[in-house]
Amino acid sequence: MKPTIVLFGDDFRLCDNRALIWAAQRGPVIPIYILDDTNLNPFPPGGAARWWLQESIKDLSASILKRGTSLILRRGDRYNVLQDIINTTGAITVTWNRRYEPFLKKQDETLAAALSSNNIDIKIHDGFLLFDPTLIHTQSGTPYKVFTPFSRACLSTQAPPPPLPAPLKITGPSNLISDPLESWKLVPTTAQWPKILATHWHIGEIAAQKQLKKFTDDILSSYNIKRDRPDHDGTSRLSPYLHFGQISPQHIWHTIHKAALSTSISNASIERYLLEILWREFSWHLLSHFPDLTHKPLLDSFINFPWRRDETGVNAWKTGQTGYPLVDAGMRQLWQTGWMHNRVRMITASFLVKHLLIDWRVGASWFWDTLVDADLGNNTGGWQWVAGCGADSAPYYRIFNPVIQGNKFDPDGTYVRRYVPELAKLNTRWIHEPWKAPLNELEKANIVLGKTYPIPIIAHDKARERALLAFSHLKSTEVKPVFPRKT
DNA sequence: TGAAATGTTGGGGCG
DNA sequence: ACGCCCCAACATTTC
Numbered sequence: 001m002k003p004t005i006v007l008f009g010d011d012f013r014l015c016d017n018r019a020l021i022w023a024a025q026r027g028p029v030i031p032i033y034i035l036d037d038t039n040l041n042p043f044p045p046g047g048a049a050r051w052w053l054q055e056s057i058k059d060l061s062a063s064i065l066k067r068g069t070s071l072i073l074r075r076g077d078r079y080n081v082l083q084d085i086i087n088t089t090g091a092i093t094v095t096w097n098r099r100y101e102p103f104l105k106k107q108d109e110t111l112a113a114a115l116s117s118n119n120i121d122i123k124i125h126d127g128f129l130l131f132d133p134t135l136i137h138t139q140s141g142t143p144y145k146v147f148t149p150f151s152r153a154c155l156s157t158q159a160p161p162p163p164l165p166a167p168l169k170i171t172g173p174s175n176l177i178s179d180p181l182e183s184w185k186l187v188p189t190t191a192q193w194p195k196i197l198a199t200h201w202h203i204g205e206i207a208a209q210k211q212l213k214k215f216t217d218d219i220l221s222s223y224n225i226k227r228d229r230p231d232h233d234g235t236s237r238l239s240p241y242l243h244f245g246q247i248s249p250q251h252i253w254h255t256i257h258k259a260a261l262s263t264s265i266s267n268a269s270i271e272r273y274l275l276e277i278l279w280r281e282f283s284w285h286l287l288s289h290f291p292d293l294t295h296k297p298l299l300d301s302f303i304n305f306p307w308r309r310d311e312t313g314v315n316a317w318k319t320g321q322t323g324y325p326l327v328d329a330g331m332r333q334l335w336q337t338g339w340m341h342n343r344v345r346m347i348t349a350s351f352l353v354k355h356l357l358i359d360w361r362v363g364a365s366w367f368w369d370t371l372v373d374a375d376l377g378n379n380t381g382g383w384q385w386v387a388g389c390g391a392d393s394a395p396y397y398r399i400f401n402p403v404i405q406g407n408k409f410d411p412d413g414t415y416v417r418r419y420v421p422e423l424a425k426l427n428t429r430w431i432h433e434p435w436k437a438p439l440n441e442l443e444k445a446n447i448v449l450g451k452t453y454p455i456p457i458i459a460h461d462k463a464r465e466r467a468l469l470a471f472s473h474l475k476s477t478e479v480k481p482v483f484p485r486k487t
Numbered sequence: 488t489g490a491a492a493t494g495t496t497g498g499g500g501c502g
Numbered sequence: 503a504c505g506c507c508c509c510a511a512c513a514t515t516t517c
Contacts, residue, residue, distance in 0.1 A: 228488085346488070385488095397517045398489050405489090464490080468517055494514065501506090 001027035003089055003172055005082065007096040008033040008071070009104070011127060011245035012056040013205045014063055014166035018125035019095040024167035030091060030176065031064055032072040033057060034081050035184055041103050043294065043376055046369030047187075048338040049243075051194050052203060054186040056244050059204035061181075069172035073179040078107070079114050086120065089173055095123040097245070100133075100284055101376045102291030130160045130249045130281055133288040143289040145298070145391040150285070151278045163251040200337040201240070201372065208241035212252060216259040223269040227276075230330070230341035231414035236273065239373035240339070242280070249277060283381025286391050294380050295361060297389030301474045305389075307359035316457050317352050318366055320420070323456035325432050326406040327351045329419035336419070338372035343409055349386040350400040355463040357470060360387035388471065396471035399464050406432030422452050 004023035008031060011017050023029045037044065045053060061071040074081045082094060094115055099105055112122045126132065136153050137143055144150035187194050202210070215236045219226075226234025241247045253274075260270045287293050297303060316322050320331035330344035340348070345367075352363045364383040368374045384390025388398075410416060413431030417424040423434060425445035430437035434447060435455060442449065449455050 343488080350489095394488080395517090399517090401490060461491095464517090472517080490517085492514100492516070494512100496510100496512080498508105498510095500508085502504105 002093070003028035003030045003091045005030045005032060005085060005089075005091050005094040007078075007082070007094060008060065009096055009099050009108075009245075010243065011097045011248075012060045013208070013246050013248065014060075014067070015205065015209075016127065016163035016248040016251050017097065017166070017245075018127050018164065019097045019123070020170075021164050021167055022123065022125060023093075023095050024170050026093075028172045029069060029170050030072060030085060030089060030172050031069065031170070032074065032081075032085065033060070034078050035073070035075045035186075036078045036107075037075070038077050039103075039107065043101065043103065043368065046371075046374055047193075048197065048370050048372045049368075049374045050186040051197055052201075052240055052244060052338075052372045054181065054184075055203035056246065057181055059207075059246075063205060064170060067167065067170040069170045070174060070176070070178065072176050073181060073184075074177075075179055075184060078111055082111075082115065083118075085176065086118075088176070092119070093121040093123065095125065097125045097127045100128060100288050102287065102294065105288075105291075127248050127250065128245065129284055130154070130253060130277070131157065131285075133285040136285060143285060144282070145286075147279065147282050147392045150282050151275060154278055154281060160250045160253050162254050163248060196336060197338050197372065200339070203240075203246075205246045208238070208246035211236070211238055211241065212247060212255055216255055220256070220259060220269055220273060221265045224266060224272045227272065228343045228409050230333075230344050231410045231412065231418075235342060236276075237339070239375070239378070243373050243375040243378075249280070252277060279381070280375075280378055282391075284377035287377045287380055293384065293390070294376060297387070298384060298391055299389045302387070302389035305474070306470070308357040310356060310358060313356045313457060314352075314358055314362060316454070317348070317356065317358075317363075321454050321457075322351065323435070323454040324351065324402040324460075325413075325416040325420055325423055325434065326402045326410060329410075329416045332419040334367070334370050338370065340371070341415075343405070344415075345382065346386060347400045347402060347405050349383060350394075350398075351402065353383075353387045354399045354467040354471075355458055355460070357467060360384065360389070396474060397468060399467055401460060401464075403432045403460070420453070423447065 004026055006020050006023045006029055014020060020031065057073065064071045085091065099108055116122055131154055136150065136157065144153065215238065219234060219236070223234065226232045238247065238252065242249065256270060256273060259265055290298065317331060320328035322328055326344065327348050330340050330348040334340040349363055352358045353360050360383040364379055367379055381390060385393040388394050388396045406416065413428050416431055423431060426434055426437065426447060427441055430441060434442065434453060435449060447453055
């Protein structure tokens with residue numbers, strides 16, 4: 001029996017890895033990960049993601065080794081590398097799980113065509129999304145551009161297949177050359193930040209499953225209430241695992257449904273979480289249908305929007321020095337931990353786009369570089385949503401007030417105090433608006449505004465007024481709202 | 488999965 | 503008993 005080459009991509013798992021499981025059932029397997037940085041990928045993984053990638057490769061290597069063979073690491077053009085392996089092993093079949101990042105998708109299609117023309121059998125499996133984007137569409141056959149009907153369509157179609165167990169044994173040739181992972185230099189060896197990130201995360205397939213269990217056991221029951229509270233650990237924190245395929249969305253989907261049956265978890269929490277998973281699905285389906293969305297607004301009216309250029313403002317935003325405690329806490333959480341609470345993502349993004357009138361792509365690219373869960377579908381969808389130029393997105397006049405949001409979702413200031421320690425001693429009354437605190441209150445807390453903590457780089461009411469004016473010019477060309485159809 | 492402005496209501500103080 | 507003002511609480515509309 002000739003070996004089957006399993007080409008790993010964004011699927012660093014054995015469990016429910018359909019390409020791997022399919023190959024292992026047929027016979028010998030050559031699992032391989034190819035780092036292809038010879039190409040012109042417009043969205044190569046950023047710093048934080050490269051760190052997670054490196055750790056994921058280590059984890060996958062170890063677990064494949066336990067099952068009986070080795071993960072082969074190679075760097076270079078994917079076609080050339082595969083041809084080399086094919087020539088030395090006599091393999092005639094290559095399999096992988098489908099990818100959806102526009103550039104990678106195209107690259108995979110080219111690869112499949114090239115190998116096929118050399119009489120290599122290609123078998124492509126699914127597992128990154130719950131539903132096939134070509135199968136979820138409106139009655140007229142067009143992609144959904146509004147979330148609610150999209151989610152309804154997902155929920156009323158055939159349920160995703162249950163996850164498959166990991167292959168017990170993987171056999172394969174053991175004489176293949178593999179690069180030492182260190183030689184790829186995915187992460188700078190001298191930098192401090194990877195060490196700091198490492199204190200916040202456990203990476204790997206087992207870690208992903210543990211996190212899912214922790215979520216369903218301890219967090220899910222109050223998800224509906226706590227998911228908006230950055231001061232609580234109320235979210236799933238599964239995003240990086242999901243992005244790197246250390247857990248499949250099918251696995252999550254079925255686990256959540258099981259939890260809904262066997263425990264007293266409220267329907268509201270279950271439904272809320274499933275909707276969040278479907279937002280991911282929505283973003284990816286849209287990106288799959290409109291591959292330009294990574295750099296082009298869905299709404300044409302935004303194409304010539306006069307975004308401001310403001311190096312100083314962008315820098316204050318990136319480093320968490322805007323003078324708005326909640327915004328700064330979020331941006332610092334991002335830098336320190338490679339992750340930011342979802343509500344705070346909306347608030348910080350809104351601040352950049354609406355208060356500072358900076359192009360959403362500037363923010364998207366910073367998130368892309370710093371998030372361990374940097375995910376082209378979610379990131380693109382999220383930023384277009386905030387900017388108001390995407391599908392079913394926030395209207396232009398929805399401008400988050402960081403003070404109100406802070407009082408509402410971080411009422412004790414716990415989150416701000418954690419990430420903006422220079423404000424830690426400030427009375428809760430002023431924690432989200434230190435510029436209004438009486439001088440003696442600031443003194444008591446050892447704060448000198450403008451020295452130990454910045455004065456707001458822009459006044460909220462002025463910024464709001466300016467944004468409303470700027471965005472209101474779009475109105476005339478805005479897409480008209482859809483009215484209910486006559487039946 | 489906003490916020491601010493504007494409108495409405497109703498209870499209490501008071502002449 | 504009544505009208506009037508004030509204003510908080512809530513509702514609606516506007517950005």
